[in-house]
Amino acid sequence: MDKEMVIKADKLTKRFGDFTAVDAVSFDVAKGEIFGFLGANGAGKTTAMRMLCGLSKPTSGEASVAGFDVFRYPEKIKKNIGYMSQKFSLYEDLTIKENIEFYGGIYGLTNKQIKDKGTELIDMLDLQAEANKLVRGLPLGWKQKLAFSVAIIHEPKIVFLDEPTGGVDPANRKQFWELIYETADKGITIFVTTHYLDEAEYCDRVSIMVDGKISALDTPSGLKKTYNAKDMNEVFFQLARNATRSGD
């Protein structure tokens, strides 16, 4: 039986004037897969991700996310995905509980669901003592774990993580990845960008974008074999060094 594909992109393209930010990229991502989305600054990652999240209309090509067409049902996509980035995650001047209630409400959970899910989440992260404290005072590592848990509170099919671990200490970075593994095991697809190339090794498959195109897509071990490299760092250097764009 074929695996269920939760992201399908076929020649997906985005142009801004005469600049082609994303140039006919095609790939599929399976249910429960951890998919690493790498590329140099300016390669087109953010633009591609915005199209997949229903935030930006592609110029041409096709894509469906969580079973919905990106052209026709961007609002349905937004309801069926989670999103977390280092820059935008939680409201610092709300308490942990308030953040959970807020996001639960945004995602359309019932009051009962919010209550049950909230308790479950606080227990899982061992934050009982902090539940009524402002997020601002929480250590960064905890903030990120909480932001991730909140991003999947509505049990989306896919969660998009945009550089989720920047600035986090190694121990918390490892714990964050354990949380990602657990989530993937539950069948939620993880779509993640990172500048930490050792984290690329933790992904099931990795794509590397250069100048708007996907120039490599395989498992980490497959990529290392193809490029005769000892680690993902070498693979990335071989590909990204030839980039002609230097933008963002």
Next chain:
Amino acid sequence: MNPITLQNITKTYEKGKVLAVDDVSFSVNDSEMFGLIGPDGAGKTSIFRILTTLLLPDKGTASVCGKDVVKDYKAIRGMVGYMPGRFSLYQDLSVEENLNFFASLFNTSIKQNYELIKDIYVQLEPFKDRRAGKLSGGMKQKLALCCALIHKPSVLFLDEPTTGVDAVSRFEFWEMLKRLKKQGITILVSTAYMDEVEHCDRIALMQNGKILSMDTPDKIIKSYSEKLFELKGDNKHKLLKDTMTYSDAVGSYASGESIHVSFKKNGKSDADIINGLKGFLESKGYQHIEIVPTVPNIEDCFLSLTKTEIHG
């Protein structure tokens, strides 16, 4: 004379409630590249702001180029270059206008110190009329470095210059720094990327305001106090989870393509440790297990040094 010296520097915020820097002492040598390595909240930025005379320490003394950071703050400001973690040039001035502005603040001109910034500036020159706010991340970083260098400082402070920058651009940035170092500039630089320590002469690993360890990267690796093994096998997620329940190990975590498992040094031979772990995993049904002793990297060292705090 050391260009940078800190003695028992302590800094707190919110009326003493938040301890940002906790009794930190170190010195940086002439023309040395010294790295402060640690996550957000380790205290790196507070140290930078104290040394660049923008923040007063609660306790302790510090000097830069032989001048006291409190008494001689004016003299220090003329001698150092500072690139803050957050982009802080004028977004609505062009590349050239920003440079000219910083040059005139220091009574100099782009021409006068062009040699120092030439390498970097040629990459910016095609965009010299573009507003700084419209530059890409990598270009902003280069412009900020140029502005910090324009008055030919003898000490350069760079607070997380490579955060959020892709691996190739990060590498190029470090190459630029090495060329500056060769010209005799002392550099204090911070980063949260553990793999960047190889570019530094000496590093201080920091967490929660304290220095955990300070030495050359090689020596820090040599002083790793545990025994480290690399584990490979099928079904990595589950393998990691099961390995974490092995009570003889003191740490197990994903590292690159394999799993790192660490043990206390207690006289057990490598072979005994390997057989023990292998037996444990085989009893859980794993078949193709590969375990070999391995050399730690800086991340392993950091994890080992912070272990007591992780599980606290």
